[in-house]
Amino acid sequence: MEGVFDTPDVVVVKVGSSTLVDANNRPDRAFIETLCDQAAELQHDGYHVVIVSSGAVAAGMERLGLDCKPQDMPGRQACASAGQAALTEVYADLLGRHRIACGQVLLTRRDLTDREGYLNARNTLGRLIGLGAIPVINENDTVSFTEFNFGDNDTLGAIVSTMLNADLYVILSDIDGLYTANPQDDPNAELVPLVKEITPRIAAMAGGAGSSVGTGGMASKLRAARATLAAGIPMVICKGRERFSFERVVRGEALGTRFEAPSGTTHESARKLWIGLAEMPKGSLVLDAGASEAVVSRGASVLPVGVVGAEGVFEEGDVVNVIDDAGKLLGRGIVRYSSEDIGRVHGLKLDVIERFLPHKAGQPAIHRDELLVF
Numbered sequence: 510m511e512g513v514f515d516t517p518d519v520v521v522v523k524v525g526s527s528t529l530v531d532a533n534n535r536p537d538r539a540f541i542e543t544l545c546d547q548a549a550e551l552q553h554d555g556y557h558v559v560i561v562s563s564g565a566v567a568a569g570m571e572r573l574g575l576d577c578k579p580q581d582m583p584g585r586q587a588c589a590s591a592g593q594a595a596l597t598e599v600y601a602d603l604l605g606r607h608r609i610a611c612g613q614v615l616l617t618r619r620d621l622t623d624r625e626g627y628l629n630a631r632n633t634l635g636r637l638i639g640l641g642a643i644p645v646i647n648e649n650d651t652v653s654f655t656e657f658n659f660g661d662n663d664t665l666g667a668i669v670s671t672m673l674n675a676d677l678y679v680i681l682s683d684i685d686g687l688y689t690a691n692p693q694d695d696p697n698a699e700l701v702p703l704v705k706e707i708t709p710r711i712a713a714m715a716g717g718a719g720s721s722v723g724t725g726g727m728a729s730k731l732r733a734a735r736a737t738l739a740a741g742i743p744m745v746i747c748k749g750r751e752r753f754s755f756e757r758v759v760r761g762e763a764l765g766t767r768f769e770a771p772s773g774t775t776h777e778s779a780r781k782l783w784i785g786l787a788e789m790p791k792g793s794l795v796l797d798a799g800a801s802e803a804v805v806s807r808g809a810s811v812l813p814v815g816v817v818g819a820e821g822v823f824e825e826g827d828v829v830n831v832i833d834d835a836g837k838l839l840g841r842g843i844v845r846y847s848s849e850d851i852g853r854v855h856g857l858k859l860d861v862i863e864r865f866l867p868h869k870a871g872q873p874a875i876h877r878d879e880l881l882v883f
């Protein structure tokens with residue numbers, strides 16, 4: 510693995526569409542220039558900046574002469590294609606003025622689902638960073654399709670942050686942080702400066718996107734925060750257009766909403782987060798009440814004795830959801846039995862299973878080290 514991951518200064522910044530394009534849906538050159546200037550200043554001071562940039566679909570609308578976002582998939586993908594080219598031209602030009610190379614990286618969920626693809630992407634990003642370039646990442650919307658895409662770059666940015674073991678993840682939005690309710694609906698909503706845990710009360714504050722070009726709204730930002738909190742990476746949401754906000758946050762100023770787990774919290778490994786975030790589950794294991802409690806409260810492995818059934822067709826090594834008997838999603842993990850085998854041995858103790866499946870002697874259905882509990 511590249512040594513760069515050990516440096517204390519990797520900062521991932523995600524910029525939303527509503528911040529990147531102007532009122533005519535053109536990439537807002539003046540804004541991108543200030544972003545690139547801030548990134549260059551930080552690189553100069555020893556930080557490694559990684560940009561996750563949305564805006565391709567919005568920028569493509571202008572390039573292709575459309576006045577609203579196409580509703581069909583090929584239409585949106587055509588926009589992403591034309592708009593991505595427009596965005597990369599701007600980033601390459603503006604970073605080039607600081608003699609910094611822009612490394613365009615377009616990822617799909619499919620690329621990251623596969624462990625080899627995930628490691629490949631990680632190594633490429635590491636090498637780009639090591640060479641002093643700034644990776645500019647987006648989802649490869651031209652080839653990802655609905656049931657398999659990230660859909661919002663807030664999640665992609667969180668995955669990249671955990672992949673690089675970043676020190677900080679900054680989301681530059683069109684709003685200055687998380688409010689107690691969507692300010693578009695509630696004028697009395699107040700900014701929440703610090704969040705230590707995504708409790709149901711915090712989750713209930715988030716609504717959807719506030720603009721015609723934005724995608725995930727606050728809900729996808731809280732999903733991203735859940736992942737970065739679990740990984741022990743602080744995340745900040747602030748207003749992208751507030752003067753030098755990115756640089757100010759990196760340099761320690763309290764702006765917007767900061768998500769940070771209390772010190773002493775144990776963190777999930779990047780591998781567990783990869784299982785939970787990047788992978789697409791092939792099926793589900795349904796647990797009885799005792800096993801659900803053991804998994805959620807004690808972080809226990811899932812044992813076949815606590816499994817009451819399986820849904821879907823999967824093989825050993827696939828990622829599956831773990832749900833309780835009421836269908837509530839508890840977590841996600843790598844299963845050590847195929848759906849056929851689990852169908853034969855669920856409800857049985859390990860010593861009994863050994864008689865049916867000797868090669869499975871002592872194997873939990875999902876080992877705790879390969880299980881991300883939500």
Ligand SMILES: Nc1ncnc2c1ncn2[C@@H]1O[C@H](COP(=O)(O)OP(=O)(O)O)[C@@H](O)[C@H]1O
Pocket residue numbers: 524525526527528681682683684686687688689690691692693714715716717718719720722723724725726727728
């Ligand atoms: N509780 C909340 N606090 C702040 N913003 C919220 C909240 N709930 C919903 N939103 C909406 O989320 C929007 C930001 O997300 P989004 O439109 O996806 O923009 P971006 O392009 O920055 O990702 C805000 O403009 C706001 O309308």
Ligand SMILES: N[C@@H](CCC(=O)OP(=O)(O)O)C(=O)O
Pocket residue numbers: 524525526527562563564565566567589647648650660661662663722723724725726
């Ligand atoms: N990949 C899409 C962006 C999707 C997305 O997350 O948008 P946003 O909510 O504006 O950050 C694009 O480049 O248009």
